Amino acid sequence: MSDFKRNEAVPLDLSWINHIRVNKSASDRRAASLANRRTVKKEYQAAWLVKAIGLIDLTTLSGDDTPGRVERLCRKALRPLRADLVEALGLQDVNLATGAVCVYHEMIKPAVEVLQGRLPIAAVSTGFPAGLTSMETKVREIELSVAAGATEIDIVITRQHVLTGNWQALYDEMLAYRKACGEAHVKAILATGELVTLENVAKASWVCMMAGADFIKTSTGKESVNATIPVSLTMVRAIRDYHEQTGFKIGYKPAGGVSTAKAALQYLSLMKEELGNEWLEPHLFRIGASSLLTDIERQLEHYVTGAYSAAHRHAQP
Numbered sequence: 014m015s016d017f018k019r020n021e022a023v024p025l026d027l028s029w030i031n032h033i034r035v036n037k038s039a040s041d042r043r044a045a046s047l048a049n050r051r052t053v054k055k056e057y058q059a060a061w062l063v064k065a066i067g068l069i070d071l072t073t074l075s076g077d078d079t080p081g082r083v084e085r086l087c088r089k090a091l092r093p094l095r096a097d098l099v100e101a102l103g104l105q106d107v108n109l110a111t112g113a114v115c116v117y118h119e120m121i122k123p124a125v126e127v128l129q130g131r132l133p134i135a136a137v138s139t140g141f142p143a144g145l146t147s148m149e150t151k152v153r154e155i156e157l158s159v160a161a162g163a164t165e166i167d168i169v170i171t172r173q174h175v176l177t178g179n180w181q182a183l184y185d186e187m188l189a190y191r192k193a194c195g196e197a198h199v200k201a202i203l204a205t206g207e208l209v210t211l212e213n214v215a216k217a218s219w220v221c222m223m224a225g226a227d228f229i230k231t232s233t234g235k236e237s238v239n240a241t242i243p244v245s246l247t248m249v250r251a252i253r254d255y256h257e258q259t260g261f262k263i264g265y266k267p268a269g270g271v272s273t274a275k276a277a278l279q280y281l282s283l284m285k286e287e288l289g290n291e292w293l294e295p296h297l298f299r300i301g302a303s304s305l306l307t308d309i310e311r312q313l314e315h316y317v318t319g320a321y322s323a324a325h326r327h328a329q330p
């Protein structure tokens with residue numbers, strides 16, 4: 014990661030965007046094969062699940078979030094597994110933590126107080142989740158979150174720019190968000206469940222990457238359809254093609270509804286097969302999730318003891 018070169022904006026090339034096509038039936042077949050087969054051999058599953066923990070953006074994005082809830086979330090992010098499981102898995106010497114925490118702007122402060130720079134703090138921004146505040150407000154919101162201590166900013170795009178094919182407007186807003194973020198890395202949430210076609214998803218992915226996004230992310234978790242494997246396949250292939258074209262490596266973040274260890278393993282498999290091992294590291298892959306960690310902990314307990322416990326035994330953030 015030392016030689017990692019952050020994505021720089023490249024000029025918007027509409028001839029690229031206009032030529033993008035997605036073969037839906039081929040893409041559906043590939044997605045089905047990923048979704049239906051056993052992704053990882055049983056003996057490797059525990060190792061993969063431990064790996065997945067380090068890729069989670071542990072998230073709380075609720076209207077009733079409180080500093081207390083966020084402080085608990087941050088403590089969980091720093092020590093994601095119960096001490097007895099850490100010991101049974103032989104992980105005492107591993108500094109296991111989630112990839113980041115992800116919160117609303119008002120919750121950055123309690124997160125900073127607990128984390129003290131030990132983990133990245135991602136703040137959702139730009140009028141999350143609908144993204145329909147004024148441009149001036151959105152840019153200011155980013156600046157305030159960075160000043161408060163967020164090191165990653167998860168912006169939402171204006172869906173109407175995609176739905177009306179106004180790629181220039183999408184490019185311009187993404188460019189402005191990237192600039193407002195400064196050193197903070199920016200994840201572009203496409204809200205794919207609202208973009209209607211996979212072609213729109215591919216085009217929006219390209220435009221955001223051309224305008225300097227560090228990550229592209231599927232969903233806010235608030236749309237009626239959030240992360241899916243077919244959408245992910247489209248987005249990671251856009252990442253692959255953008256890398257071939259420009260040399261820049263863009264991260265991927267499926268988010269929303271990823272709540273089972275099995276689903277997490279499918280995403281890890283997808284990344285490994287489509288993009289290679291480098292995209293299994295937190296600088297290029299995160300899973301945005303509020304309840305996934307509970308299920309992973311439960312599966313690891315089963316691996317260690319041979320028995321499942323009730324989900325409520327695992328500390329919920």
Ligand SMILES: O=C[C@H](O)COP(=O)(O)O
Nearest residue numbers: 234268269270301302303
């Ligand atoms: O960005 C993350 C999502 O908001 C989390 O969604 P979730 O609560 O369905 O896991």
